[in-house]
Amino acid sequence: MRFFGLKSCDTCRKARKSLSPHYQMRIIDVRDDGVSRGDLARFYQVFGDRLVNRRSTTWREIDEAMRSSNPVDLLAACPTLMKRPVIEHRGLVYLGWGQDVQAALLDRIQASK
Template identity: 55%
Template structure:
């Protein structure tokens, strides 16, 4: 099981603590593969892009108009976190639905 997120993200830390067999992939330090991003985008669409983040608010209109996958690759903090890959499935966020699907709680 992989958790794509940021090592200093509180939500990612909560997920990692609750899923002791998971490994954190810090998208800022390690990056995230284009194929993983493409699969996640195909499944979650615009929900994958965190438009409430400080990073998003700091972008100008021209930057915001770029391809969302290029934006996330260039600014990893723009990805909604955590993105969890388990058993070939993706889960986005640390919601009650995600926790239930992963057998946590």
Template identity: 50%
Template structure:
């Protein structure tokens, strides 16, 4: 199980603590593999882009109008966190539903 997020993100730390077998991939340092990003975008659509983030607020209008895949490749921290990949399954965010699905509730 891989958890894509940021090492200093409180939500990612909570998820990592509840999922001791998960491996944290810091998206600022390592990025997100293209195939994972494409699959996540196909599954979650625009929800994958965190429009409430500091990164989003700092972007100019031209960058905001680019396709989501381009935005996420240029600014990995723009991704909603955490993105949890468990085999063929993907979960976005650390909601009650995600926690229940992963047996961490």
């Protein structure tokens, strides 16, 4: 499992805490480690505009020209704009830590007990 997030993100911390007893994770901090352009393009292909966090502080700080640029270019320049976490597991990619993602990754474990 690859886990893309931020160390300082509360949602990412909750997700990691819930997942770590059940999965071996490779944690990628989008600020410190970066995200490859290939991963960003693939994530954008799957999630579209939902991948860009327009509620973030970073979004409010960038100018209109950057906001209107190609989303993959924007995320490459400002990786903290990526909605988090992005979790990649067994060929599937999940966005955020909503009930749907929790059900997909944790309910399966509970059912097998």
